[in-house]
Amino acid sequence: MGDRVKGKVALVTGGASGIGRGCAEKLAAEGAFVVVTDIQDALGQEVVAGIQKAGGKAEYVRQDVTQEDVWADVVAGIKSRHGRLDILVNNAGIGIGGSILDMTLEAWRRQTAINLDGVFLGVKHSIPLMRTSGDGGSIVNISSVAGLKGSANLAGYCATKGGVRLFTKAVALECANAKDGIRVNSVHPGLIETPIWLTVQEALTPGANAPPDLDAMSAMAVPLGVKGLPEDIANGVLWLSSDEARYVTGMEMVIDGGLMLR
Known part of the structure; x- marks a missing residue:
């Protein structure tokens, strides 16, 4: 156990698996009380149990991030139980791909909503x-x-993630102008081993019933030659969440093994 975010209260959405789970576990290991939210109740509770077994502090709250009334309730609950919120990791997300000519408006809106x-x-x-x-x-x-x-075939996903990028910068400036001490940054993972590849693979290779071979993909496309793990992203999130990054806001932290260099 460390103390880089000791005494802080963190909220991690989509914290039941993948990058969200990695972030929740890392922040808890470094002293934060972590509120893990998701719609995968069993997995979310499993994450919290693991954190507590390791000596950390966490709780699970069911949350559909597309519902404003639920957001209001979640934050009100954190205020009631903990009195503060220091870290927000907006991680919940899905990947819906396929040709833009075949994508339904319903699918487009669902991906945008989340x-x-x-x-x-x-x-x-x-x-x-x-x-x-x-x-x-x-x-x-x-x-x-x-x-x-x-x-290609990920236009909708790209649109949402590009939106997150510029939204982050705009809010970073708004908070800086308000002099409220709140820093806002975005993290940009590359080929990371997470469950999202199950849905992305179906879009890229119709009929596929298994996730892609990320090891082979990474050996071919990533300069460092290996895939990333949720912990690699969590390490970046931890730094941005800590006082070590007190002078960092509006930044794009790219964690991709050099993928963007090509």
Whole structure:
């Protein structure tokens, strides 16, 4: 156990698996009380049990990030139980791909609701509570390298993650102008081993019933030659969440093994 975010209260959306789980576990290991939210109840409770077994502090709250009333309730609950919120990791997201000619408006809107609206709602409802502590705070929005460059058959996903990128910068400036001490940054993962590849693979290779071979993909496309793990992203999120990054806001932290270099 460390103390880089000791005494802080963190909210991690989509914390039941993948990058969200990695972030929740890392922040808890470094001293934060972590509120893990998701709609995967069993997995979310499993994450919290693991954190507590390791000596950390956490709780699980069911949350659909697309619902504003739920966001209001989640943040109100954090205020009631903990009195403060120092870290928000807007991680919840999905990947729906396929040709833009075949994508339904329903699918487009569902992806936008989770990936972009969810981030907006998280920021809107969390900043007021962060400001009450007087100590500032850190908001980390999980985007993607797909928010920095286009990718065939992932136009909708790219649109949402690109939106997260610029939304982050705009809010960073708003908070800086308000002198509230809240820093807002985005993280852009590359080829990371997470469950999202199950849905992305179906879009890229119709009929596929298994995730892609990320090891082979990484050996071919990533300069470092290996895939990333949730912990690699969590390490970046931890730094941005800590006081070590007190002078960092509006930044795009790319964690991709050099993928964007090509």
